[in-house]
Amino acid sequence: MIRTETAPAPRRNLELFLLLLALVVAVGAQIITAAAMDAPIDEGYYVDGGIYAGVVLVFHIILRIRAKYADPFILPIVVTLNGLGIAMIHRIDLAGGDGSVADRQLLWSAVSMAFAMALLWFLQDHRRLRQLTYLSLVVGTVLLFLPMLPGIGMEINGARIWVNLGFASFQPSELAKIALGVFFAGFLANNRDLILLAGRKFGPLQFPRIQDLAPLMIGWLVAIGVLVVQTDLGNSIMFFGLFMAMIYVATSRLSWIIIGGLLVAVGGVLAWMFVPHVTARVDIWLNAFDEDIYSREFGGSEQVVQGIFGLANGGLTGTGLGSGMPNRVPLANSDMILAAFGEELGLIGLTAMLLLYLLLFSRFMRAGLGTRDAFGKLLAVGFAVMLVLQVFVVLGGITRVIPMTGLTAPFLAAGGSSLLGNWLIVALVLLISHAARRPIVVGPMVNASGDEASGIENPTTEAAEATASEDEAAAFQDEDEARSGTGGAR
Amino acid sequence: MNNAIRHTWVVSVGLFMTLFIAISVIQVPMTDELNAHPHNVRQMYQDRGADRGTITVDGDPIAESVPSDSAFDHQRVYHDPELYAGITGFYSIAEPPTGLESAMNEYLTGQADSQFFDRMTALFTGSADEGAQVELTIDPELQQVAYDTLAQGERGSIIVTDVETGEIRAMATRPSYDTNELAVHSTSQFSENKAEIESVEGLSPYYFRPINSTIAPGSTFKLVDLAAMLGSGDYSPDTMLDNPDQITLPQSQTQLGNFFGGNCHTSSRADLTFITAQSCNTPFAEAAMDMGEDPIREAAEDFGWNSEMQIPLSVTASHFPEDLTDAALAQSSIGQYDVTATPMQINMMTMAIANGGTMMQPTLIETVRGSDLQVIEQHEPEELGQPISSDVADDMTELMQAAVEEGTAHRANSSDIDIAAKTGTGQIGGTDLVNSWVTGFAPADDPQYAVTVAYERIVFETGTGLTAPNMLTMFEAVIEE
Incomplete structure (x- = not known):
């Protein structure tokens, strides 16, 4: 069944769509907070929101280049949480005390994302x-x-x-x-x-x-x-x-x-x-x-x-x-x-x-x-x-x-x-x-016969690697099949 | 390995379920208990900083909440605070509210049952709960006249009521204070200001003289005697009674005499009209001893003695004692001994006489409007009872008219307004000071308003010089309108 699967889609466009939603939530939360607390909504909010969105979009582009098959949900979820965090810290700033914690948090977010991007870029493979x-x-x-x-x-x-x-x-x-x-x-x-x-x-x-x-x-x-x-x-x-x-x-x-x-x-x-x-x-x-x-x-x-x-x-x-x-x-x-x-x-x-x-x-x-x-x-x-x-x-x-x-x-x-x-x-x-x-590049050696070969037209499939290790094979199977693949293996 | 990962996932989801159960328990079934916890300052900040409803007179706010920059969202602001201090009470961060701020708290916070649909709407529209607007029956101009009329430096009360509806048109007292001083958003400032207010003699922010001050009513209590006497059928305005200058009370050496400065000594036997007009003591004492304690106390209780009431401010119960000796009964019948009354009690009795014997529930509340200004509650006149028959009321009106025309209340005599009234002087044991009273209604032929004036702990001459003229001022102000 799943053997007929062709190369998985990168799903980066889905990620981009979710990221835009996440940014709306994150930046929106900040502005709602300010409005509810009668703080003037000055250009600072747009600058901060712009910086955050900019760094996030750069992250997205780096994923497109270096890890385009990466999970499309992880980054939007993290961006939502991180943005909500900044909004709440800003909200508590507004309630009195030190007024710059949110700015520091935004700075740290940008720095952290920069380090994360650098890690992605240079490490390439975990x-x-x-x-x-x-x-x-x-x-x-x-x-x-x-x-x-x-x-x-x-x-x-x-x-x-x-x-x-x-x-x-x-x-x-x-x-x-x-x-x-x-x-x-x-x-x-x-x-x-x-x-x-x-x-x-x-x-x-x-x-x-x-x-x-x-x-x-x-x-x-x-x-x-x-x-x-x-x-x-x-x-x-x-x-x-x-x-x-x-x-x-x-x-x-x-x-x-x-x-x-x-x-x-x-x-x-x-x-x-x-x-x-x-x-x-x-x-x-x-x-x-x-x-x-x-x-x-x-x-x-x-x-x-x-x-x-x-x-x-x-x-x-x-x-x-x-x-x-x-x-x-x-x-x-x-x-x-x-x-x-x-x-x-x-x-x-x-x-x-x-x-x-x-x-x-x-x-x-x-x-x-x-x-x-x-x-x-x-x-x-x-x-x-x-x-x-x-x-x-x-x-x-x-x-x-x-x-x-x-x-x-x-x-x-x-x-x-x-x-x-x-x-x-x-x-x-x-x-x-x-x-x-990621589809595995196996070069010219393709299983041309047997179960693994049926319906495969794209050479970059999992099938070629299937025999390398039970674990690795299991990884590419449907979850139900994976259970039979590894369940009692050892 | 993948199975182990799945197991790990299941356990992780289990941990999250535990968290979900924990926050559900805290955020739904336990909220009331936690919000009421004494250490929970949030509720206090929220309540005390809430956007409470406005209290208005004639459409203008006398108490309103305005946004605040302090830790509390709103600041309660009082306009003309000295005029309305006792009525509105104060809304403090340091202490429970007083006055109407307390009595109407449910409406002002928007938590009354009748505001349920407002709250539901607010829940869905996301707007904050808004308190209701409370419109008072007080006439601001009349209230100002009442406050200005009261003599400075004395402890006085004036009440003006509409006898047919029970609506209170004015209720003022001196000395008064600025309620804003107690609405400050600092507990230390509050304590300081409160101490300053309480340092004024005869002033307390917890005590509103017209409804909380229970003092000897003196001869105004003779209206109760008259109700009992005329109600018994044995007496009429023409009934002739002995009027000795003084009598010795039974089983005692105590002498009870007529007031030496008055006109009572001119007739040693007189009709009830003369006796009432001149406020002679001995005939009332004799009549009370003849009738016994029960008819007097019943008459008093029919007028409201010995019970608290709400207008909706709490009115302290006026007192008429039980199991009296004849001597004590004689003294009680002239508003001495242990008899006490609030100015409001005396005014209620006056309203009943004015209203043909039907006593109306006094009230300060005209309408309560929701946040969208639709009427939640509208005051409907409510009968409290019929303490006297209309015939007795008519007779008493005549007797009180005589008191103004040719008796003790002659200072209130006016060519423009036909007033019926009764004065009173309550002696205060151990001092030369008296409580000086007058209560009356007008016009006598078609009564509309009842006015009660009381000064406490005042020199006799000063008091009689103030009470009846003050009453006349009030009638002139209210009836000319």
């Missing part, structure tokens, strides 16, 4: 990163613990996760997570066969050998290290969740999840008992409305409680952009920006934004499903899981599903480091998705 597996480990670890160095490390709001660059402060963990993602994808892609084959079977579960547990242990140690040394619970959760998900995807073994779950349980209990920072967070989480905890001067629950009040104030339909009071919540434009959106856009608007995130990580995973190489699959899924965990940890913290931690909502929250890291991830995933949908 598989080249595989060669950097062990270098990535070094770079990632250094970046992660850079804030510990005296002199350049900075502590802001109780978490030592910043470095001072002189002209700006930067959160290196946002780049470290990319490097560590690359390391894990590379390491697991190299060693998965070994990890898979060795091991002891207990009942239906096959457990790995002790020495093969090493990567998981590294992940666990990194997570605990981040937690204890930097008191950064959010990143700690994210790193560990990321490593577990990647090991699971690499091996398809439930036993890893069980081992990981035990490690989380042990780590969690130890942290709760011995890390004062974590004890306090759990306390705030469980007793947020307690009078003593609310009115505590430092480390009280005011932030989470005010965030919930903001959500409640929004209700089903929201107060409308510019008409709520999101600035009552501390850190409304960064950690708590989703509460601000919940207040002004209501349950309906916040759900729509959650769906955008859901679509985004689904497209990331789709790129992973589609790509032929194990490294690409692991990397795409790793980035998708990062996105999922960040959103879950942030919004879960705001809504008291889990204790509140220090992560920020990707693409929305004010903060250049986070924007840069997430835009670089977008560039890498776009490359992976391009690799996934």
Whole structure:
């Protein structure tokens, strides 16, 4: 059936259409906000909107040139989120205080997109990163613990996760997570066969050998290290969740999840008992409305409680952009920006934004499903899981599903480091998705006979590569067929 | 590997579903509880900064919300605040609202049931909820006359009502204050201004003298005695009664006498007309002791004593005590002992006499209009009851006319307007000061308006020099229109 498929369409025109919609939403939100708050709508809005649209369109053109088979949904979704974020930050600027956060965010967006475009342009193929597996480990670890160095490390709001660059402060963990993602994808892609084959079977579960547990242990140690040394619970959760998900995807073994779950349980209990920072967070989480905890001067629950009040104030339909009071919540434009959106856009608007995130990580995973190489699959899924965990940890913290931690909502929250890291991830995933949908040039050797050959007129098809590896073949099949292709393969 | 990716996707979607459930719970079923939480300042900012409806007199706003640059969206602004302070009350960020700002809060915020469709429309058109406009029965010119007429430096009240509808045309008091001072968007400024207002003797922003001040009504209470006496059928305006200068009250050494400065001593036996006109005490005390406590208290309660009411401002209940000894009953019958009355209570009684015995519900509210100016509520005159028969009302009118023509209220005598009135002087134990009263209606042959004037804690001569002339000024102003 699908073998009759000709070369996939690049779908860049669809992307352009969606991008125009995204820009209307992003720039429109900014202007609606200003109108609702009786701010004069001067040429600044058109200049800002023009800059944003211009950079986005350049990005689109670069995709047309360098990665024309890339997923057409990813960029419009990210552009929408990033634009809404700028609009909300601008809205909170207007409500008083520092008036230039939105301008800085716009600048950082443009810079981040520029870096992302450069990455797209020069890297061309994500598989080249595989060669950097062990270098990535070094770079990632250094970046992660850079804030510990005296002199350049900075502590802001109780978490030592910043470095001072002189002209700006930067959160290196946002780049470290990319490097560590690359390391894990590379390491697991190299060693998965070994990890898979060795091991002891207990009942239906096959457990790995002790020495093969090493990567998981590294992940666990990194997570605990981040937690204890930097008191950064959010990143700690994210790193560990990321490593577990990647090991699971690499091996398809439930036993890893069980081992990981035990490690989380042990780590969690130890942290709760011995890390004062974590004890306090759990306390705030469980007793947020307690009078003593609310009115505590430092480390009280005011932030989470005010965030919930903001959500409640929004209700089903929201107060409308510019008409709520999101600035009552501390850190409304960064950690708590989703509460601000919940207040002004209501349950309906916040759900729509959650769906955008859901679509985004689904497209990331789709790129992973589609790509032929194990490294690409692991990397795409790793980035998708990062996105999922960040959103879950942030919004879960705001809504008291889990204790509140220090992560920020990707693409929305004010903060250049986070924007840069997430835009670089977008560039890498776009490359992976391009690799996934790109027709493979196989030269003159074409299957001229057999099943694979039927109906193929275009030489650039997947069929020629079908035999190279089960994984790679599966990648090009319809999803249902892919299941039979890889399901019980190993 | 792809299966594992799909599983990861399913788990991820599961995490997102958890988030969706969490925000749904917070943003739909829990909103009321969270919005009412004491730490939730949003609701306060929103309410206190809301675009409230306007309160108008004769179409002109006396209280309105204007956009503000402070943390609150709107600033409440009062026009002619001293004239209307007690009526509008104040809308503060620091304290609950008072006056009509409180009594009409549901309408002014747009939350009244009758504004339900407005709210639904607003929900779909995206416009903010708008409060209703409340038009008062007050006549701004008359209100100005009332305020100007009240003597500066004294504690006075004037009420002018339409006897057939119960509509309040003017209700003023001195001393008064600027309500804008309490509508400031700063709690510290509010406290400072409030302290300054309260430093004026006899002034409180929580207290509106015409409806909250319960003071000894003195001889105006004799109107209640008359209602009971004439209603019993045993008395008529011509009934001759003993009028000794003073009597010794039973089981006590207390002497109860006629006022020494008046004309009562000229007749030791007189008809009820003379006695009422000169406001002699002893015949009323004797009559009350003859009739007993119950008829007097019933008459008082028929006029509204011992119960609160809403106009829609809350009127403090006037008091008539129970289980009185004869001595206490005698003193109560002349508006002393534990008897108290608000100026509004005395005015209501006067309205009933003027209106042929039918007492109308007093009100300040003429119409309530929605944001699109369609009428939500229109005041319809409402009967409160028939405390006296029309015959008794006619007799009492004659007696009160005599008081103006040849009695204690002679200062209100006018060649232009035929006024029926009754004065009162409530003595205040332990001081030389009195509460000085007059209440009346006009024209006597076709009553339209009732006017009550009361001064508290005033020197006797000053008081009698003010009350009746003030009443006359008000009648001249209202009837000439």
